[in-house]
Amino acid sequence: MHKTTQTLGEFIIENQRDFEFANGELSRLLNSIRLAAKVVSYEVRRAGLVDITGTVGATNVQGEEQKKLDVFANECFINTLTNRDIVCGIVSEENEEPIHITGANNRNQNKYVVLMDPLDGSSNIDVNITVGTIFGIYQRVSPVGTPVTMEDFLQPGNMQVAAGYIAYGTSTMIVYTTGQGVNGFTLNPAIGTYYLSHPNIQVPEMGRIYSVNEGGYVHFPKGVKNYIKYCQREEEDRPYTSRYVGSMVADIHRTLLQGGIYMYPKSSEREAGKLRLGYECNPVAFLLEQAGGRATDGFRRIMDIKPEHIHQRVPFFGGSTQMVEKAESFIREAEDDARKTEIEV
Ligand code: AHM
Ligand code: MG
Numbered sequence: 001m002h003k004t005t006q007t008l009g010e011f012i013i014e015n016q017r018d019f020e021f022a023n024g025e026l027s028r029l030l031n032s033i034r035l036a037a038k039v040v041s042y043e044v045r046r047a048g049l050v051d052i053t054g055t056v057g058a059t060n061v062q063g064e065e066q067k068k069l070d071v072f073a074n075e076c077f078i079n080t081l082t083n084r085d086i087v088c089g090i091v092s093e094e095n096e097e098p099i100h101i102t103g104a105n106n107r108n109q110n111k112y113v114v115l116m117d118p119l120d121g122s123s124n125i126d127v128n129i130t131v132g133t134i135f136g137i138y139q140r141v142s143p144v145g146t147p148v149t150m151e152d153f154l155q156p157g158n159m160q161v162a163a164g165y166i167a168y169g170t171s172t173m174i175v176y177t178t179g180q181g182v183n184g185f186t187l188n189p190a191i192g193t194y195y196l197s198h199p200n201i202q203v204p205e206m207g208r209i210y211s212v213n214e215g216g217y218v219h220f221p222k223g224v225k226n227y228i229k230y231c232q233r234e235e236e237d238r239p240y241t242s243r244y245v246g247s248m249v250a251d252i253h254r255t256l257l258q259g260g261i262y263m264y265p266k267s268s269e270r271e272a273g274k275l276r277l278g279y280e281c282n283p284v285a286f287l288l289e290q291a292g293g294r295a296t297d298g299f300r301r302i303m304d305i306k307p308e309h310i311h312q313r314v315p316f317f318g319g320s321t322q323m324v325e326k327a328e329s330f331i332r333e334a335e336d337d338a339r340k341t342e343i344e345v
Contacts, residue, residue: 005195006195006196007185007193007194007195007196008034008174008185008193008194008195008196009031009034009193009194011183011185011196012027012030012031012034013027015178015180025086025111025112026112026137026161026162026178028084028086029081029084029086029087029112029114029137029162030162030176030178032080032081032083032084032086033077033080033081033135033164033166033174034174034194035080036076036077036079036080036081037133037166037172037174037187038172038187038192039076039080040069040072040073040076040077040118040119040133040166040168041166041168041172041187041189042189043069043072043073043076044069044125044131044168044172045168045189047069047125048128068122069119069122069125069131070094070118070119070122071094073118073119073133074092074094074095074118074119076118077090077092077116077118077133078090078092078099081114082099082101085103085104085109085110086110086111086112087101087110087112087113087114088100088101088102088103088108088110088111088112088113088140088148088152089101089113089114089140089148089152089153090113090114090115090116091113091114091115091116091153091278091279091310092115092116092117092118092279093116093117093118093120093276093279093280093311094118096311098148098150098153098310100147100148101148102147107145108144108145108146108147108148109144109145110140110144111139111140111144112137112138112139112140112161113137113138113139113140113148113152113153113155114135114136114137114138115135115136115137115138115153115278115279115282115283115310116133116134116135116136116279117133117134117135117276117279117280118133119131119132119133120132120133120134120247120248120249120280121245121246121247121248121249121250123246124245124246124247129245129246129247129250130167130168130169130170130245130247130249130250130253131168131247131249131250132165132166132167132168132247132248132249132250132253133165133166133168133249134164134165134248134249134279134280134283134284135163135164135165135279135283136157136160136162136163136278136279136282136283136286137160137161137162137163138152138155138159138160138161139159139161140152141155141159150310153278153310154306154307154308154309154310155307156282156303156304156305156306156307157277157281157282157283157285157286157302157303157304157305158303158304160179160282160283160286160303161178161179162176162177162178162179163176163177163282163283163284163286163287164176164177164283164287165249165252165253165283165284165287166249167249167250167253169250169253171186171187172186172187172189173185173186173187173197173198173253174187174194175198175201175253175256175287176287177286177287177290177291179286179290180290181200181201181290181291182200182201182256182287182290182291183196183198183199183200183201184196184197184198184199184201185197185198186198198257201256201257201291202291202292203255203256203257203259203288203291203292203293203319203320203321204258204259204320205259205292205320205321205322206259206320206321206322206323207240207255207258207259207260207261207319207320207323208237208240208241208259208260209240209241209242209243209254209255209258209259209260209261210228210231210240210241210242210260210261210263210323211242211243211244211251211254211255211260211261211262211263211319212224212228212242212244212262212263212264212265213244213246213264214228214242214244216265216267216269219267219268219269220265220267221265221266221267221331221334222334222337222338223298223330223331223332223333223334223335224263224265224298224327224330224331226330226333226334227326227327227330227331230326230330240260243260248262248264248275248280248284252284252287252288252318255288255293255318255319255320256287256288256291256293259319259320259323260319260320260323261317261318261319261320261323261324261327262316262317262318262319263316263317263318263327264315264316265298265315265316265317266315270313272312272313272314272315273313273314273315273316274313275313275314275315275316276311276312276313276314277302277305277307277312277313277314278307278310278311278312280316281295281302281314281316281318282302282303284316284318285301285302285303285318286303288318288319289303292321293318293319293320293321293324294318294319294320294321294324294325295316295317295318295319295324296317296318296324296328297314297315297316297317298315298317298327298328298331299328299331299332302314302316302318
């Protein structure tokens, strides 16, 4: 039974023994994410007060160089993760190439790889809407003592040892999993401590909210269009409610707590959708599954997809199991119909 006053620091230590490779390193890694998130949270909170969202390279009235918040968040997470001799490589949405970390005395002894989106949905900063950090953590597959390789960065999501997000919303929250369920912690900014506010999060098996950028409707595949129409039809418990923030972390956070389905399909304009497999879809899929939900690309389990590129995109359907399965059935049916028509012609 969790105490409601338990802090994130206490929780990490108490649950360390649950990790398969419990030697304290993953705990230290999670601690460094916890710390960087506090610094980023502080800057996000100041975004409306100081003109920190200005262009990169511009100077403010104090003559200091201004950084966009996503650049700031990227540097903050990279510096914090690099300084602790735990991580051997980082993939970030902000960096074209992976970052290789040789660690103390250049001996390549560090074991973990982190894939992250340091500030997702950052276009929402200027309009005071929730943004987030998303991260997935893997053990390297190449031998310790040798330089990190591309293979370490291109592992399927089912190899994640931990994953989570930080939501910079009305409050700052860390929600993460190490494969033993999902827990959420809320930051008390006055004292800089995170408290366990959402123990053992379970996504309801069925929800009543569908979440998709319907502006793209005409470009969506037939099956997705049919499913959206199904959500809107007046029948049984429908029409469902529509909610779409446009910040994946915010939309997923709501889905985890209230149930529903979140979709970013492929379209005639974007053949693999928009979201990134490595540092957006896989961490979120791990969280959803750990909370009893489901995440697929319409056909395949997200976490079973073998990545080919570090910035690969993939269609995404995630949330309440029953809703995601329903969407999949519409997608499959439309594909089957299309195949049948092809054969007839
Ligand atoms: P970003 O990584 O450039 O911020 O884009 C990712 C974001 C997600 O947070 C969000 O779900 C999606 O883009 C919204 O895209 P759209 O504006 O096409 O609906
Ligand atoms: Mg992103």
